[in-house]
Amino acid sequence: MLQIVHITKRYHYQKVLDDISLDLPKTGMIAIVGPSGCGKSTLLHIIGGIDQDFQGDIKWQERSVKKHLSHYSQKHIGFIFQQFHLIMWLSVHQNITMSQFFQRGGGEENLDIDDFQNLKMSSLSLGQRQRIAYLRACYQPSDILLCDEPTGSLDPVHADEVMNLLKEESKRRLVIVVSHDLKLVERYSDEIYTMCDGKIESHQCFRHTPLTQNKIVSRHKKIFPLLRLSWMSLKSHKGRSLQLIFGLTISFLCIIMTLTMSRGLETQIQNYIYSLIPSSCISFQAHNHQSLTLDFVNELQSQPSITRTQLYLQEYEFLGIGFVGERYQDSQVLFIGDDASPYQDIQLDMGQYPQEDHEIIVSLSTAQHLCKDESLSTLLNKKVYAWYQYQNEVKSIAYQVVGITNQTTALDTLYQRENAYIHLLKDVYQFDEKDIQSDLGMIYIHKDYQRSEIIKELKKQYPDYKFLEVGATTTQNISQSMQQVRVVLMIFSGLAILSSLFLIGEVMFLNVIQKKKDFAILICFGARRWHLLKIVLFESLEIVLSAQMICTGLYYQLLSLVNVMSQELLLNNHLTLSFDYELLLFVYSASFLLVFISQLPPLLYVFRLNTIAALKD
Numbered sequence: 001m002l003q004i005v006h007i008t009k010r011y012h013y014q015k016v017l018d019d020i021s022l023d024l025p026k027t028g029m030i031a032i033v034g035p036s037g038c039g040k041s042t043l044l045h046i047i048g049g050i051d052q053d054f055q056g057d058i059k060w061q062e063r064s065v066k067k068h069l070s071h072y073s074q075k076h077i078g079f080i081f082q083q084f085h086l087i088m089w090l091s092v093h094q095n096i097t098m099s100q101f102f103q104r105g106g107g108e109e110n111l112d113i114d115d116f117q118n119l120k121m122s123s124l125s126l127g128q129r130q131r132i133a134y135l136r137a138c139y140q141p142s143d144i145l146l147c148d149e150p151t152g153s154l155d156p157v158h159a160d161e162v163m164n165l166l167k168e169e170s171k172r173r174l175v176i177v178v179s180h181d182l183k184l185v186e187r188y189s190d191e192i193y194t195m196c197d198g199k200i201e202s203h204q205c206f207r208h209t210p211l212t213q214n215k216i217v218s219r220h221k222k223i224f225p226l227l228r229l230s231w232m233s234l235k236s237h238k239g240r241s242l243q244l245i246f247g248l249t250i251s252f253l254c255i256i257m258t259l260t261m262s263r264g265l266e267t268q269i270q271n272y273i274y275s276l277i278p279s280s281c282i283s284f285q286a287h288n289h290q291s292l293t294l295d296f297v298n299e300l301q302s303q304p305s306i307t308r309t310q311l312y313l314q315e316y317e318f319l320g321i322g323f324v325g326e327r328y329q330d331s332q333v334l335f336i337g338d339d340a341s342p343y344q345d346i347q348l349d350m351g352q353y354p355q356e357d358h359e360i361i362v363s364l365s366t367a368q369h370l371c372k373d374e375s376l377s378t379l380l381n382k383k384v385y386a387w388y389q390y391q392n393e394v395k396s397i398a399y400q401v402v403g404i405t406n407q408t409t410a411l412d413t414l415y416q417r418e419n420a421y422i423h424l425l426k427d428v429y430q431f432d433e434k435d436i437q438s439d440l441g442m443i444y445i446h447k448d449y450q451r452s453e454i455i456k457e458l459k460k461q462y463p464d465y466k467f468l469e470v471g472a473t474t475t476q477n478i479s480q481s482m483q484q485v486r487v488v489l490m491i492f493s494g495l496a497i498l499s500s501l502f503l504i505g506e507v508m509f510l511n512v513i514q515k516k517k518d519f520a521i522l523i524c525f526g527a528r529r530w531h532l533l534k535i536v537l538f539e540s541l542e543i544v545l546s547a548q549m550i551c552t553g554l555y556y557q558l559l560s561l562v563n564v565m566s567q568e569l570l571l572n573n574h575l576t577l578s579f580d581y582e583l584l585l586f587v588y589s590a591s592f593l594l595v596f597i598s599q600l601p602p603l604l605y606v607f608r609l610n611t612i613a614a615l616k617d
């Protein structure tokens with residue numbers, strides 16, 4: 001049934017096995033005896049297919065299996081090792097049913113381990129470990145059971161007990177026992193091979209054990225077995241895993257918060273710039289710096305794309321607004337930083353848009369500054385005085401507040417009908433509109449039109465005037481600077497993530513080195529290389545996923561906190577940061593890719609693991 005054909009094995013040119021050939025039956029107990037160091041274990045490992053570096057051949061049912069020893073080992077071989085080779089981070093039950101993580105089917109369901117099944121592996125006695133090793137071998141569905149000194153660490157009574165059990169097992173499959181205790185194996189074995197110096201010295205055949213039908217219980221594989229194994233492995237070094245998860249969470253949080261805040265800041269800066277210089281604004285001047293006339297302003301105003309045209313009277317300085325109209329008092333006047341924006345696109349919080357020249361609307365923040373502790377509605381229809389200075393003469397125009405916008409503006413702002421202040425100033429300072437001395441005007445275009453297109457049109461129509469986009473270079477420069485800042489932030493945060501991920505790679509590498517013996521044991525009990533690769537990969541993915549989950553929760557909490565704090569600290573000019581799903585998705589997907597790359601060294605190590613060397617470690 002099983003033929004060992006001219007096996008020779010060398011360790012560094014030293015012949016450990018010298019042309020060994022065996023012809024073994026389907027059932028029965030075969031003993032291989034000999035003095036220590038004669039090569040018994042080496043022969044057993046070659047028969048088991050875990051030592052694949054030898055000359056000669058192995059034939060199972062007349063067919064050579066040398067080219068697919070891993071498959072042969074997984075399908076036909078079970079082991080009981082002298083040192084038991086149990087995995088300490090698995091439970092008693094998981095150790096016994098180890099093969100079920102990788103294969104379907106199994107032996108006895110009734111394991112009779114009640115007295116110690118809930119104990120930790122490390123607290124088990126030698127006898128209990130021996131029993132687990134035996135039960136594990138019986139549980140694994142195999143045709144050949146290889147036992148390396150199965151009674152080596154037992155007293156004579158327990159040794160007899162184990163030999164009796166193996167004898168019973170030999171009725172269902174071939175049991176090969178390696179021992180140096182000739183007297184013991186003589187009582188149980190059907191055949192005995194005696195080895196000396198790597199050669200078979202004698203062969204005795206006493207009897208033949210007939211086949212009793214093997215009880216193979218058909219059973220499904222465990223659900224997500226490799227995932228469970230990787231989780232158990234992760235738990236076996238809890239401290240290290242938690243440190244990794246913590247480090248990675250911090251890195252993720254750093255990059256995500258940094259980018260979210262830089263984006264939020266950019267939006268705020270953009271809004272601030274737009275509140276100062278609206279994106280729909282075009283300035284105009286005559287090429288020869290001649291004064292602009294109101295007629296020309298009105299002509300521009302008649303274009304459908306232009307919503308409002310306004311002249312700047314640079315000589316008339318706007319000092320601000322207040323409630324006192326008799327006399328200018330600096331302390332009672334609120335400085336107005338912006339009185340130029342169009343109001344057509346602005347939403348009103350209360351009141352209405354100006355219908356007359358003396359009607360104005362103010363921004364929400366300006367209304368709050370004007371009202372102080374009073375209710376905002378008290379401001380509606382209230383008279384305010386706008387103070388102007390011209391050639392040392394300070395005079396006021398009476399306005400009526402008819403509406404409040406819903407905006408929080410960086411500067412205190414009021415809106416009025418186009419050129420209303422010019423019409424009103426004309427009466428206050430008693431000048432003729434024809435005498436207006438202004439060489440600068442502003443055009444506000446409709447939001448549906450492109451500013452650059454309108455400028456082209458205007459330049460064609462009015463070649464004597466120059467038209468420029470207001471604030472275009474400033475916004476562009478700020479956008480570019482923010483973009484550069486973001487790139488630098490991304491590079492540094494990316495480096496933080498990269499180092500964390502490669503730290504995972506390093507730690508996983510140390511883990512697999514530490515666990516190489518356990519991986520070798522798993523190979524002996526049915527694991528293929530790709531099973532082990534999956535376990536290592538799953539373990540790192542579990543770490544990354546845990547970090548991502550914690551980071552998402554913290555990100556959400558931190559955003560709410562920053563938003564509340566900015567609202568309280570910065571009052572009206574608060575920074576609102578929003579949950580950036582796209583950013584999360586991008587960072588998390590990139591981290592998965594990096595995990596795969598960082599896992600290459602540990603994966604390669606597992607792939608090239610020398611089972612025999614690892615078992616002897």
Ligand SMILES: Nc1ncnc2c1ncn2[C@@H]1O[C@H](COP(=O)(O)OP(=O)(O)OP(=O)(O)O)[C@@H](O)[C@H]1O
Nearest residue numbers: 011012016034035036037038039040041042043180
């Ligand atoms: N990895 C190795 N490198 C070099 N030599 C080795 C290696 N493993 C085993 N050997 C040598 O091979 C020989 C056979 O070893 P083996 O373990 O097969 O003997 P054994 O008969 O099973 O001994 P024991 O009964 O003490 O377990 C020994 O001389 C041993 O030193």
